[in-house]
Amino acid sequence: MTKNSIDLTLKIWRQENSRKTGVFETYRLKDISTDMSFLEMLDVLNEKLTREGRDPVAFDHDCREGICGTCGAVINGVAHGPEPETTLCQLHMRHFENGDTLVIEPFRSRAFPVKKDLIIDRSSLDRIIQAGGYVSVNTGGTPDGNATPIPSATAELAMDAAACIGCGACVASCPNGAAMLFTGAKISQLSLLPQGQPERKERAMAMVTAMDKEGFGNCINAKECEAVCPKGISIRNIARMNREFVKASFLG
Amino acid sequence: MELTANVPEGPLSEKWDNHRFSSKLVNPANRRKYKIIIVGTGLAGASASATLAEQGYEVSSFCIQDSPRRAHSIAAQGGINAAKNYQNDGDSIWRLFYDTIKGGDFRSREANVYRLAQVSNNIIDQCVAQGVPFAREYGGTLANRSFGGAQVSRTFYARGQTGQQLLLGAYSALSRQIKAGNVTMHTRQEMMELVLVDGVARGIVTRDIINGELTTHSADVVILATGGYGNAYFLSTNAMASNVTAAWRAHKQGAGFANPCFVQIHPTCIPVHGSYQSKLTLMSESLRNDGRVWVPKKPGDTRPPASIPEEERDYYLENKYPSFGNLVPRDVASRNAKEQCDAGKGVGTTHLAVYLDFSEAISRIGEAAILKKYGNLFQMYEKITDSNPLHEPMMIYPAVHYTMGGLWVDYNLMTTIPGLFAIGECNFSDHGANRLGASALMQGLADGYFIVGTSIANYLGSTKTQAVNTDHPQFAASKKQVQERIARLLQSSEDGPTGKLTVDEIHKELGLLLWDHCGMARNKEGLEKALAELPAIQEKFWKNVYIPGSGEELNQSLERAGRLADFLEFAEIMIRDALARKESCGCHLREESQTEENEAKRDDNNYSHVAVWEYQGKDKEPTLHHEKLTFENVTPSQRSYK
Numbered sequence: 001m002t003k004n005s006i007d008l009t010l011k012i013w014r015q016e017n018s019r020k021t022g023v024f025e026t027y028r029l030k031d032i033s034t035d036m037s038f039l040e041m042l043d044v045l046n047e048k049l050t051r052e053g054r055d056p057v058a059f060d061h062d063c064r065e066g067i068c069g070t071c072g073a074v075i076n077g078v079a080h081g082p083e084p085e086t087t088l089c090q091l092h093m094r095h096f097e098n099g100d101t102l103v104i105e106p107f108r109s110r111a112f113p114v115k116k117d118l119i120i121d122r123s124s125l126d127r128i129i130q131a132g133g134y135v136s137v138n139t140g141g142t143p144d145g146n147a148t149p150i151p152s153a154t155a156e157l158a159m160d161a162a163a164c165i166g167c168g169a170c171v172a173s174c175p176n177g178a179a180m181l182f183t184g185a186k187i188s189q190l191s192l193l194p195q196g197q198p199e200r201k202e203r204a205m206a207m208v209t210a211m212d213k214e215g216f217g218n219c220i221n222a223k224e225c226e227a228v229c230p231k232g233i234s235i236r237n238i239a240r241m242n243r244e245f246v247k248a249s250f251l252g
Numbered sequence: 253m254e255l256t257a258n259v260p261e262g263p264l265s266e267k268w269d270n271h272r273f274s275s276k277l278v279n280p281a282n283r284r285k286y287k288i289i290i291v292g293t294g295l296a297g298a299s300a301s302a303t304l305a306e307q308g309y310e311v312s313s314f315c316i317q318d319s320p321r322r323a324h325s326i327a328a329q330g331g332i333n334a335a336k337n338y339q340n341d342g343d344s345i346w347r348l349f350y351d352t353i354k355g356g357d358f359r360s361r362e363a364n365v366y367r368l369a370q371v372s373n374n375i376i377d378q379c380v381a382q383g384v385p386f387a388r389e390y391g392g393t394l395a396n397r398s399f400g401g402a403q404v405s406r407t408f409y410a411r412g413q414t415g416q417q418l419l420l421g422a423y424s425a426l427s428r429q430i431k432a433g434n435v436t437m438h439t440r441q442e443m444m445e446l447v448l449v450d451g452v453a454r455g456i457v458t459r460d461i462i463n464g465e466l467t468t469h470s471a472d473v474v475i476l477a478t479g480g481y482g483n484a485y486f487l488s489t490n491a492m493a494s495n496v497t498a499a500w501r502a503h504k505q506g507a508g509f510a511n512p513c514f515v516q517i518h519p520t521c522i523p524v525h526g527s528y529q530s531k532l533t534l535m536s537e538s539l540r541n542d543g544r545v546w547v548p549k550k551p552g553d554t555r556p557p558a559s560i561p562e563e564e565r566d567y568y569l570e571n572k573y574p575s576f577g578n579l580v581p582r583d584v585a586s587r588n589a590k591e592q593c594d595a596g597k598g599v600g601t602t603h604l605a606v607y608l609d610f611s612e613a614i615s616r617i618g619e620a621a622i623l624k625k626y627g628n629l630f631q632m633y634e635k636i637t638d639s640n641p642l643h644e645p646m647m648i649y650p651a652v653h654y655t656m657g658g659l660w661v662d663y664n665l666m667t668t669i670p671g672l673f674a675i676g677e678c679n680f681s682d683h684g685a686n687r688l689g690a691s692a693l694m695q696g697l698a699d700g701y702f703i704v705g706t707s708i709a710n711y712l713g714s715t716k717t718q719a720v721n722t723d724h725p726q727f728a729a730s731k732k733q734v735q736e737r738i739a740r741l742l743q744s745s746e747d748g749p750t751g752k753l754t755v756d757e758i759h760k761e762l763g764l765l766l767w768d769h770c771g772m773a774r775n776k777e778g779l780e781k782a783l784a785e786l787p788a789i790q791e792k793f794w795k796n797v798y799i800p801g802s803g804e805e806l807n808q809s810l811e812r813a814g815r816l817a818d819f820l821e822f823a824e825i826m827i828r829d830a831l832a833r834k835e836s837c838g839c840h841l842r843e844e845s846q847t848e849e850n851e852a853k854r855d856d857n858n859y860s861h862v863a864v865w866e867y868q869g870k871d872k873e874p875t876l877h878h879e880k881l882t883f884e885n886v887t888p889s890q891r892s893y894k
Contacts, residue, residue, distance in 0.1 A: 033528065047757075050809065061492060062492055063324060064530060065632065067416055068317075068322040126321070136428060142377040142380070144377055146394055149393055151392050152389060159387075162420065163413060163416075166321055189383065195381055195383045
């Protein structure tokens with residue numbers, strides 16, 4: 001170990017495919033530069049495993065700049081690891097100590113079946129959006145962008161919700177496996193903006209119904225989702241979704 | 253190879269209108285009889301999928317990610333251009349057209365670029381209607397900011413996440429069509445081969461990333477929206493999965509590849525810090541609105557930035573280009589950064605970085621105003637580097653970012669293979685030799701929302717397509733080729749890893765070769781050296797690569813190996829193209845062709861053309877064709893941003 005590098009013990013969930021059961025396997029890594037990102041550390045492990053003729057750890061990742069929402073794993077019990085508002089790809093090894101043991105496992109939820117090692121199937125989130133996470137407008141024939149003024153504060157509030165990257169950390173961290181932060185963020189974005197008004201009620205009903213159908217749980221105010229959200233999405237969006245749903249179901 | 257651009261008749265401003273009128277149409281009731289395959293779900297692919305499905309075609313969309321929302325368009329930060337002239341600062345369609353064609357150093361087609369500027373305004377309207385939360389002024393109107401290569405404020409933005417918000421808009425439109433049953437979405441599917449029947453594009457072969465299963469799909473039209481090839485360099489700002497495979501497979505079957513040497517090297521990226529590095533992170537060009545670029549005047553000055561007094565700093569962009577200053581186009585900014593570092597004035601531990609300093613803007617408008625504009629970028633920078641740009645200047649260095657080259661397409665965005673279209677970054681069409689900031693989002697959405705629909709109707713309305721499904725023997729034959737190719741990739745791994753190399757080790761070697769000799773500055777000697785060294789890397793790959801596991805399972809090493817195999821072949825035409833274009837233009841600086849002030853010197857007499865490469869078969873030299881560029885409406889001038 002040098003000044004800017006650390007040695008680590010990794011306990012990683014290995015699962016061949018969705019039919020097999022998984023186990024934790026232990027790996028030791030030496031001289032990990034503290035400037036590396038967490039995924040680069042996994043790259044180093046995988047290069048080592050490959051050279052040893054062993055199966056590298058499968059993990060999802062793509063943009064590696066914290067915006068595509070592809071990567072994610074639970075590190076020592078915390079989705080995306082210990083740093084607030086950080087995706088796994090933006091988590092750097094300087095936040096760990098020499099000699100640390102890191103337990104690395106996939107985002108777990110009934111609605112997120114494990115495909116291999118740390119790779120899960122999050123298509124349930126896509127189906128929630130397909131249920132109504134849009135404005136029903138075809139291409140063409142739309143009014144001028146400035147035709148409807150939107151107060152800057154409203155646009156900013158909508159943007160706060162729209163910043164969701166759909167990674168699923170909220171689901172993985174929720175004791176009840178709820179996807180309400182994810183769903184609430186989309187419902188909030190569109191219910192705040194004038195463009196979302198015509199379908200406001202149908203959207204809330206359809207998306208909440210889809211969420212239940214996919215097997216996600218309900219919010220129990222544990223606030224774990226907000227704590228791990230890499231984009232700092234507030235649970236106020238869940239409250240807003242609940243209001244939208246109540247209005248849609250009882251007030252018609 | 254026939255290169256008929258099919259540019260419509262008439263004055264520039266009427267060409268698109270004339271074309272839409274003269275194009276054939278498909279009656280709404282007949283559209284559902286046509287099947288369309290769209291590969292890729294970035295801005296171009298998702299917007300095309302949604303739009304064509306809305307129009308009534310039967311659409312199948314494919315992406316390699318686990319969800320169509322994750323394509324790399326999502327990472328675009330700064331904004332999207334449009335000629336709205338909301339700021340009343342002299343903008344117009346003509347000015348956006350002119351800035352774009354000049355920014356591209358007069359190496360793109362007038363008619364395409366003009367059409368892009370024309371539809372730019374529709375894009376903003378469309379996105380607003382979808383609920384894209386663009387930044388607003390206090391009065392509720394849309395806000396704009398400035399970007400490189402323009403003197404007007406025409407860039408619309410959603411904080412530093414404009415690409416994300418536009419992509420989620422297109423993804424939502426696509427999701428609506430999936431729900432309606434008009435689009436069949438295939439996620440985690442990689443296109444492995446294009447299927448031609450009688451010389452016409454009729455389908456694709458895909459590999460299921462989860463279980464390795466190969467499937468054939470037939471259609472009447474195939475649209476590639478598969479992005480750029482920047483990852484040939486290994487290190488780039490592209491997402492890890494971005495690759496050239498779909499375009500290269502099409503090229504090997506007869507699609508001309510245009511201007512492969514035109515690669516944009518973005519000036520404001522976080523510098524390389526170690527050999528384990530997997531990608532480079534871009535810091536939006538919008539930062540140059542408020543950040544001032546400088547280096548110490550004295551070479552080898554290692555003092556911390558705060559200890560270097562004002563008079564010992566060289567704000568080289570402001571000094572050299574007083575009228576555009578820090579907002580010169582990307583190629584100019586990148587080259588100047590390299591020049592300063594080559595002169596020994598680079599900063600940081602590697603001396604391959606320059607400062608981007610916000611202190612002047614912070615004292616002018618305050619920390620809060622700066623954070624409102626760039627908060628998420630500052631946060632991203634701090635996460636990676638552990639340094640806060642509010643307190644010390646950012647360190648930046650150029651990195652491979654975008655590829656202007658791509659599949660050659662005519663005015664209809666059709667490649668040289670009938671029935672095969674290319675949209676977004678994977679075509680070559682609009683950016684010439686250099687793309688201006690905030691123009692990639694514009695082009696992707698222009699192609700997908702507003703242009704390709706006209707082209708598809710015209711193609712289907714004027715072509716008699718025969719009924720073909722996956723029972724046609726060509727599909728089985730193509731699938732077999734893919735199987736054999738995968739088997740060949742795995743062959744060298746049979747006797748274990750001893751003495752072998754990993755996919756990434758070979759990819760890094762290719763990347764370094766390209767970066768050193770076909771990067772920011774190129775010369776004959778270096779390019780010839782790269783061309784001579786390339787076959788050894790290719791051979792090393794096929795003989796010595798070690799890929800664990802099999803083809804019938806989730807195997808990320810195999811995925812990367814397949815993509816690298818194509819990058820290794822593709823690199824040859826990149827280098828050949830750079831060698832053949834002996835002039836400098838835009839991003840392509842041939843050291844032999846510079847002005848006295850070290851600016852790129854074009855040679856319009858000999859190189860005012862699109863260079864289009866035709867594949868001739870394995871171990872045969874590819875042939876170079878030219879599409880001559882004619883300028884009837886603008887006069888190509890030596891670009892000057894002084």
